[in-house]
Amino acid sequence: MASRLFYFNPTCEMAVLNGSRTYTPPRNLRDFEKELSLIPMWLASAEDIVITEKGCSADFIDTIRNWGVQPPQFLLFSEGGADSIRNIGTSSVLYGDTKGAANLPEDCAEETLAADDISHLRKNRACLSAGSGIELHPWGWSPAVHRKLEPFKASNWDHPMAEWKEDHKLLLSRFTCNELLGAIYEEAKSLSLIEIPSIPIEIRTLDELRRAEAEEELPLLLKTPWSASGRGLFRIRSRAENAAGNSWVLGKLRQHGALLAEPMLDKLLDLSFHYWSGPDGIEFRGINLFNTDPAGQFEGCLVNPRKVVVPEGFPFDEAVEQAISLLLRGLQSIDLHHRYHGPVGIDALIYRNKDGQVKLHPAIEINLRYTMGLVNLRLADKISPQSGGSWIIKRLKVSEWQNLVRNNPPQLRHGLFYSGVFHLTPPPETEGFMAILTLEGQ
Structure with missing residues (x-):
């Protein structure tokens, strides 16, 4: 079985819009990507590989191992991308410090590979995988990530996204x-x-735009085609908003060449439905x-929510079942599995309509990429x-994290996360982004 190679590039929609193979996101977003680059490890198995552009301490790896989590293998990219790749082999390496490379097999020692030596990673993957190939799993596809992962592509890779095509831009919108x-x-x-x-x-x-603002029922929500996670939105709450004169909207x-307009809804609960699109079809x-x-x-x-907060009497489970089947038929009818293979996350919401009835809108957005929701589903097993x-x-500042964990130390029960705070990505050296899981046991 092929190992999977994961790469965290959550700015993929921006890269698709830009269209350049050399696209680089703004500095603050690059920092965000680097600091959270190990998020995909919660999607990966021990045989998989996670690319990172920022190291982490041996303490982080030792800690998650002590929690009973077997980390994947890691590959450290330099700022130059594929021009300089460090093969750091197994996950026992102390990033950025070769003294931490204890317990590595001799042939898995840290090394720097020139671009023309990248074939080493395909021909001799003893340090990377026991499989016969590598499946590419970026967080999301774009021309830029194709360039980034080019050294790992198999020449005969049979996949709808194996090469970037112009119609992929519309598909990923x-x-x-x-x-x-x-x-x-x-x-x-x-x-x-x-x-x-x-x-x-x-x-x-x-x-x-002027016609929509004048004639459509308000409030109205404008969305940019290439954005996600609640970004790229503009709310028109009154006819006097003058969206057609707003510099951001213009x-x-x-x-983007277009905007999408839809009614703003009286939201009660956010949820998402997750599917996998593959050569054999769509799977929930x-x-x-x-x-x-x-x-x-x-x-x-939310993790194991004990009570779904919706109005009393609304049959949440029945509504979800209706949506699961409806969306599955919809994805099949648009022939998605012939155009795209990978995760499909569909954002939905439960809302109160203009008649006061509680309903489920099954598809506010569709994300043809990995999502935090899918990470959450994989975390559930732990x-x-x-x-x-x-x-x-x-x-967070590192002192803030230290106070958090001091006041809420992580506790396990029967080998599973039970209570306290758990770092899902490495804590910052001074200040930075991290993913934090907070649990309360019964």
Whole structure:
């Protein structure tokens, strides 16, 4: 079985919009990517590989091993990408300090590989995998990540995303959600707990924007086609908003070539549905509950929620079952598995409609990439069923993290995470982003 090679590039939508193979995100987002680059380790097995551009201490690896987690293998990219790759072999390496490379087999010692020696990683993967090949699993596809991972591509790789094509840009946008909604819209009308108020309208000119602001029911939400996680949004709450005169809106319309407009809903709960698209079709993987901030941006995921907070009497489980089947049929009808292989995350929400009824909107966004929701589903196997909580991504000073863990030390029960705080990515050396899981046992 082939090993999987993971790479965390959450700015993939920005890279798709940019279109350049040499795209580099703004400095603050590069720091975000580097500091959280080990997030995919929670998706990986011991035989897999996670690329990182920022090292971590041996203490981090030793700690997660003590929690009963077998980490994957790691590969350290330099700033130059594929031009200089450090093969750091097994996960026992102390990043950035060759003294920490104890217990490595002699032929797995740290080394720097020139671009023309990258074939070493394919021909002799004793340090990387026992498999016969490597499957590429970036967080999301873009022209830039194709260039980044080019050294690892097999020449005969049979995959819809094996080479970047122009139509991939449209596929990896919010227009695909419109396509899915068009496929399920009529059937959804026959389901008692599902409601799709409308299919988002496409706005490509200033006249269309003015018309939408003047004629569509308010409040109205504008979305850029290439953005995600609650970003790229503009809310029109009144006719006096003058979105057509707003510099942010005008700039995004020029940059993206279009905007999507849909009704703002009275949200009660965020959730997501997760599928896998492969050569044999579409497979359901699970649902996830998550939190967003007041602006709608992703904050973190709920873990083993003991009670789903929806109005009393709303049949949550039945509504979810209706949505799972509906979305599966929709994904099959748009032939997604012939165009894309990989994770499919569909953001949804439970809301109160204008008649005061509680309904489930099954598809607010579709993400053809890895998501934090899928990470949360994989984490569930490591968490005690008697525990509940959440995990978040937060920027912290190292002293703040130390106080957190001192006051809430991680506790295991029967080999599973039970209570306290757990670092899911390495703590910052001074200050930076990290993923923190907080649990409370019964």
